[in-house]
Amino acid sequence: MTQPLRIAIAGLGTVGVGVVRMVTAHGDRMAARAGRAIEITAVSARSRTKDRGVDLSPYGWEDDPVALARRDDVDLIVEVMGGEDGPAKVLTETALGSGKHVVTANKAMMARHGQALAELAEANGAVLRYEAAVAGGIPIMKALTEGLAGNGIERVMGVMNGTCNYILTQMEQTGADYADVLMKAQQLGYAEADPAFDVGGIDAAHKLALLAATSFGTRVDFDGVQIEGIEQVSLADIEQAREMGYRVKLLGIARMGEDGLEQRMQPVLVPASSSVGRLDGVTNMVIVEGDFVGRTVFTGPGAGEGPTASAILGDVIDIARGLTVPAFGQPAGTLIAANRAATAGPASHYLRLTLTDAPGTLAQVAQALAKHGISINRMRQNDHEGEIAPVLIVTHNCARTDLDAALAEIAGSPASLAAPVALRIEEV
Amino acid sequence: MTQPLRIAIAGLGTVGVGVVRMVTAHGDRMAARAGRAIEITAVSARSRTKDRGVDLSPYGWEDDPVALARRDDVDLIVEVMGGEDGPAKVLTETALGSGKHVVTANKAMMARHGQALAELAEANGAVLRYEAAVAGGIPIMKALTEGLAGNGIERVMGVMNGTCNYILTQMEQTGADYADVLMKAQQLGYAEADPAFDVGGIDAAHKLALLAATSFGTRVDFDGVQIEGIEQVSLADIEQAREMGYRVKLLGIARMGEDGLEQRMQPVLVPASSSVGRLDGVTNMVIVEGDFVGRTVFTGPGAGEGPTASAILGDVIDIARGLTVPAFGQPAGTLIAANRAATAGPASHYLRLTLTDAPGTLAQVAQALAKHGISINRMRQNDHEGEIAPVLIVTHNCARTDLDAALAEIAGSPASLAAPVALRIEEV
Structure with a gap:
């Protein structure tokens, strides 16, 4: 493992430039940690002449990002172009298909095509990582998968x-x-x-x-x-x-x-x-x-040049060290196609109702809720002027379907002057 | 990598039992993630007959923990006996010396002997990990090293x-x-x-x-x-x-x-x-x-059966996957012997002085502080009864040596009725 790991960067926006800066600043540290050098050998972006504040002259250039995946002097592609389809996906597929590793910050591509890309990577002995795609600089994918x-x-x-x-x-x-x-x-x-x-x-x-x-x-x-x-x-x-x-x-x-x-x-x-x-x-x-x-x-x-570059280089160092954890923490073929839960579990809800200020209105609301089995934890009607009474309610735990039925009833009543607002209260 | 990773547990207190429970509960999940089974093959503790609420009959038993490191059916030792020297260290040295991996929760041993143990591990192609030793269930060593x-x-x-x-x-x-x-x-x-x-x-x-x-x-x-x-x-x-x-x-x-x-x-x-x-x-x-x-x-x-077992099994799964990150994130031979900083940097400090309630006392204190270049950000003397006046001061940034000199002067004055208290205010 004394050969350098040669990386190419596709995309030289904020994040791509951040990767260049971080490798430039901390190449020695990374080499000490990885046990081998990490070298940028080529880059690709839309404009070759734009001043990005970093010296790109040491690196090879490709107008077409996909060409990076075909270079003999590249072991790993850092994909920071974005876009769930298009060049980012073609580049990733081409790289993985030829056994080159891919580190990407592309959450849209991974969320849409992650399964197929993970399978492609494993079939070709390549590693696919995307720490930067989730919560920026926080090493959360590593925490979950490892x-x-x-x-x-x-x-x-x-x-x-x-x-x-x-x-x-x-x-x-x-x-x-x-x-x-x-x-x-x-x-x-x-x-x-x-x-x-x-x-x-x-x-x-x-x-x-x-x-x-x-x-x-x-x-x-x-x-x-x-x-x-x-x-x-x-x-x-x-x-x-x-x-x-x-x-x-x-x-x-x-x-x-x-x-x-x-x-x-x-x-x-x-x-x-x-x-x-x-x-x-x-x-x-x-x-x-x-x-x-x-x-x-x-x-x-969760974002920004430095944090995103940090996450990308964390992945790159892992790959330089020879780590081969699958994209989703276990072989893609063992991932289960889960059923989708029909509804969220019961919860307290916050309700804001806009009602006429007339006798019996609150009783009507309380009855509509009670009819659908929804009990009230807290209710508050603040001091108000005029004919419009805003009423705030926190319910006890209830199913959203029951709540929606009750709110439809309330909304249909002449006492309701605006669509009721309902927000779930999450126990965190 | 289809052979199971065979582990032995040295120490069956809360944490050791937690490891048994976790492997029993989630063996399938771990195998899916690691790409190979993780099997407990042997254990050691002080008492063989004590009821620990888990079934130990499937595992080999050693009265002497060090014997675990000599078994042919063990690839990795989980050391959860504790103690910076003694059997824990002998076991760890014996295991690493014979190329067996060690996962330990032993912060004292790692803090005292970590360098030598890391060198021993690397010299013998073994992996030494200790996620559980620092901040319990939080995967912080992984975050730092990877x-x-x-x-x-x-x-x-x-x-x-x-x-x-x-x-x-x-x-x-x-x-x-x-x-x-x-x-x-x-x-x-x-x-x-x-x-x-x-x-x-x-x-x-x-x-x-x-x-x-x-x-x-x-x-x-x-x-x-x-x-x-x-x-x-x-x-x-x-x-x-x-x-x-x-x-x-x-x-x-x-x-x-x-x-x-x-x-x-x-x-x-x-x-x-x-x-x-x-x-x-x-x-x-x-x-x-x-x-x-x-x-x-x-x-x-930061502690407890489940969190500590979680950290230990995280390390074990890494090793099962073939990960070989050095104990301190880079080869032990490349770690630098750092100078120790002579003093902490300047900081605000909180002071609590116990003074006589007499004219001129506060002036005396202020003068002593000023003489040593310490300026006051906030001062408070609360309402009090009797002859004793508690005075609270928050200083601007100052060096602790200057502060200690000023406090010595204050403590030596007849106006001071008890040793001054000084606590650093940390910018976190």
Whole structure:
């Protein structure tokens, strides 16, 4: 193992440049740790002439990223172009098919095509890793596939989209509306010009699907994730939740139940004093509950040049050392196609109803809830002016189907002036 | 790699039994992940007849643990007897010397003899791992030696002794004295009958020395850790600190500075709102700051049957997979013997002075501090009765040597009625 590990970088955006910088800064350290040198031999990006602040002259250049996979002087491809299909996928398939290793930060590609790519890698004696795709700099895939590998995982949860957590935190702290905060996040570069992937929960759901597959030994099932974004979260709910001791978070939860695999990415209320509730800004958090280890919590930067490069180089060093852990922690052929759980388990819910301020209205609401077996834990009607009475309710544990039936009834009544809001309260 | 990995367990206390239980419960899962079966073939403990709640009849038995290392049907020893010398060390040396792998939870042995044992392992093609020795179920050694291996580590910190954190938390929450809480902790089994290793900071310092070696690529230097236990932490300081927005924690800090490696395990004040400040009870926390990854925080159970077994089996699965990362993340021969930093860097300090209630006393104190270049950030003298005036001071950044000189002067004055208390305020 004294030959250098020769790597090529496909994509020279922030992350690709970060990888160049990190290898330049810490090549000696990495060689000491890996027992062999790690050398960048070639790169590819859209523009060869753009000034990226790093010297690319020592490296070979390819206009076509896929050509990197055909070079004789490349053992491993760092894929940081992104995109679930297109060149990233062709490059990855070409590399793995010819026995070259791939380290990728591409959560969309892995969530969609992870199973096929893992099989291709194993069939060709190549290693496929993607630590950077999930929760940025936090070495969570390693923890799940290796450090905690002996455990039966009971639940895995994560706040894994910095944009969403930033927006929700800012709404709470500044009292600004969703649209205003989103615009500010875009100006600061925290949110993309097209924010749908982030605020719609898709990006975080990609990560959850990868966590779930690795936690439960199941084939990655992105289409099985119930996804709800934060676009509908109102300032009123954030403020009312806070008054009742909760915070609103875009939280992913995966759990293997008797009726199958439950995967949800949705805005939920969590206790303000919980570790999830105290998470501010763009930091990510992943919580793993294992039957032997108990509860472990991993927190760190979820994105950015340095953290992403750190995760990528962690994978690269592993491969340089000869590590061959399969992509999802066990051979792809042994992963199970899990049933999808029909519904999430029962939970408390937060309700915000907008009602007419008239005698009997509350009684009507209480009756509608009782009819569907939903009992009330806390109810609050704050002082208000005018004819509109906002009513806040925290239910005891109930099934969402029962709750939806009750809310449909309430919404259909003349006493209801706006669509009822219901948010799940997650026990984290 | 289709042959089973055959393991022997030396020591059948809580942890050893946990390993038996975990292999029994999750053998299939582990085999799927490792690509080969993990089988317990032999065990050793003091008493063969004691009822431990698990069936040991399938396994070979040795009265002498060292005999496990000489069995032909053993590839790997799980050493969970403890003790920095004695049978644990003889067993480990014998096993490694004959090319058998060792997974140990023995922080004392690793902190004292880790360098020699790592060299012995490498010379004989054996693997030596000790994830369970540091922060229990948290896969932190793996994170440092692998996941974050590309980073220059700037600082590593940890709250890693559950007994101490439990005692400090209970003192704050119940207002009970140190001695009373310690007795309660002993009754509950959280503290040993001889608590000196825990409350004296030794146990946590063992862990810090291992974290530091792995973080900075240095030879483990337990004797270089400045250790101060929690025996002298008074309820008064815990309460006053809380009033000023701090909490007292037994925190380990390691940092590589220009004048060498700084390793400290001591009670410090941390902001109550920080992640360290919010850590209650027996949970452990390790914070790693890397130059590329930024700040990552790992939280989880620091002890107990399940968490420790989880860490041990994580190591065992790695070895079954053929992983050969050296004990300290790089070949033992490449670890540097670091200079010891002479002093910790400057910091704010919390001072509690017990003074006579007489005109001019505060002026005298302020002058003594000023004379040694120490400026005051906050000073508070609470309402009091009688002749004794407790004065609380938070200094600006200052060197501990200057502070000690000033405090000696204050202590020598007739106005001082008790030895001044000084606790470092750590920026975490």
